Amino acid sequence: MRAAPAAAAQGAQGQNRAITFPPQDASLNARGSRTPAWKSLLALLCLLITGLLWLNGLLLSLEKPTVTGALDQRQLELRALAMPAAPPSLQPLLTGVDPLEELRQSLLAQDDADPGPGQGEPLLQLALLQQRQGQDIKASQLRDRLQEQIPSDQRALVTALERGQRLERSQLDTLQQPWSLRPLTQRLLCEGLSQDPQGCGTSGAAQQAVWRLVGVSWAPGLLLLLGVGLLLRQIWQQWRGQAPAAPRLEGPPLDLVDVTLLIAGGFVVLGELTVPLLLSPALGALLSPLNGEPALQQGLQVLLLYLGLMLAPLTILWAQMRGRASEHMGEGEPTGGLQWHWRPFGSSALQALQVMLMLLPMVALVGWITDRIAGDQGGSNPLLELVLTTGQPLALACFALTAVLLAPLFEETLFRGVLLPVLGQRVGPGLAVLLSALIFAAAHLSLNELAPLMVLGLGLGWLRLRSGRLGSCVLVHALWNGFTFANLLLLAG
Structure with a gap:
């Protein structure tokens, strides 16, 4: 969160008491004697x-690295996670038309800007999103990169993706345990590997994401409007000499x-x-x-x-x-x-x-x-x-x-x-x-x-x-x- 200025009002008009100080010799300390x-x-x-x-x-x-990109990506993830549970009439305002595509484009841009090994979960997300878009070759290349850099206990999940297996929910949960994945990644994996992909987007995580999205997008907007009103009121009072x-x-x-x-x-x-x-x-x-x-x-x-x-x-x-x-002490001075x-x-x-x-x-x-x-x-x-x-x-x-x-x-x-x-x-x-x-x-x-x-x-x-x-x-x-x-x-x- 960035900082911002308050309306730095000048001293109030006639009725305000002036804040003045007598001139002082720069070499004198607070007691009036010279500093050693x-x-x-x-x-x-x-x-x-x-x-x-x-x-x-x-x-x-x-x-040094900036957290702005990570914040933007988390908000895109939150919008995509909330979309299945958001009311259809509010989706354009709350989640956007296609947050998953926006997330895919964002991850692609990050990967192009930094073509190194990359991080495990973003690469996994990008591979899953590429697979959803029918980009099988690019998804396969991303999975190969993942297999080269992740620990051995995480490779079984990527292997299951490569084989296109359909798993029971308990099997999928077992494969995810070494990863500590975020909710959206878990949902994408469920859609890609579960025997029942239709039930992947209706969990409590989507409902919670709606309220979290309201908290990070709509609530600050309302507070901004309230702040503008208070700021204008302060400026008006200052201008009228009523402060x-x-x-x-x-x-x-x-x-x-x-x-x-x-x-x-x-x-x-x-x-x-x-x-x-x-x-x-x-x-x-x-x-x-x-x-x-x-x-x-x-x-x-x-x-x-x-x-x-x-x-x-x-x-x-x-x-x-x-x-x-x-x-x-004893001088009677404040x-x-x-x-x-x-x-x-x-x-x-x-x-x-x-x-x-x-x-x-x-x-x-x-x-x-x-x-x-x-x-x-x-x-x-x-x-x-x-x-x-x-x-x-x-x-x-x-x-x-x-x-x-x-x-x-x-x-x-x-x-x-x-x-x-x-x-x-x-x-x-x-x-x-x-x-x-x-x-x-x-x-x-x-x-x-x-x-x-x-x-x-x-x-x-x-x-x-x-x-x-x-x-x-x-x-x-x-x-x-x-x-x-x-x-x-x-x-x-």
Whole structure:
């Protein structure tokens, strides 16, 4: 799922309180004293390392595989699987006229683009679809390729296809056991090998596919329309001067050197670079008893590595905040904070839901523009592919905990809780939102998704300014990731 911008409204008219900060000497820290030279040099070194790492990561992202093709193929499979159970009057709108032919053409295009050995199940699907179209020679060639690359326990199924055998359902189930095939492939095999091919498309899988297809196609469309309405309403209120006044932008009493050490030093150098080098071997040994459950092993590894990544920057932030609080103790000065403001929770949740819906229509627009200009350059979040291909419930729970809870809490703490207000003290709130969104987008190391992620950061930054509540930003981020996660689960089945 791509990110999208919210309607970044400017400050409300006359009745809104201006968010202003006094000019500050760049060499002074939050206390008004000069930052030690060693601290500035350390921050500069961390910044240079971060710049090199991020630039290299963004460029390398163009060479990484993209999940877009897999998502499109899964949606085609879902449409083909749902077609036998879809009401005839709704088939043109819900499933299309001939989704199996569309899937065949898509698989052919992928095979032509990458004429290597190929993957087992896509090749099997293509062989079955070619056989359905009467392309016997091409189907035979695909089966030969399959026989050369698949394990020996999977070859009996391909041999049965080559011989054109008609099998009882129990025999067919036995041949499929080594494969772990998706529902559509199972249906195609049933039609090609079963003694009763007429009953292959009326199973419960087709009925479930109809509801899943509604969930991934019609439901987002309705939410997009609702989001457009909310977005227009927000723009109208802003134009008429009816939007609530923006609260004063507050944040932790840190300076730019502190924030550089936190994000460049703690998040990147320690969290992204050092922690995986130190933690991965230990996790490999710790999780070795789960070698027989590779999906669960991978899910736990993702979760534990992310917890390790969070540890260094959050520890640094805690130490910085504690130090500032002790310096101001007894002086009667406000020490600032992260401004979570969760209460009343219902108000935060409703505000977050509205902003998330306003972001949705912009997702489609930004995604469309990005694809038209640059095409699909690869570099998708690897977690998307893991969710799409994993059927292990505990592994999915680990991925969900990482994406829907930990990532929103951690990223919003850094980028909207600390970076944005500290930048606001130096450059003003508008430019602070822009810069924090750019850094947030670059941190995801995906050049293809840089613009969508940046506008998501703009929307979250706008919410931080307009509401003064970091908690609402966390909820928007969690809803966003949760919406993406739910769509992947529906596609994967």
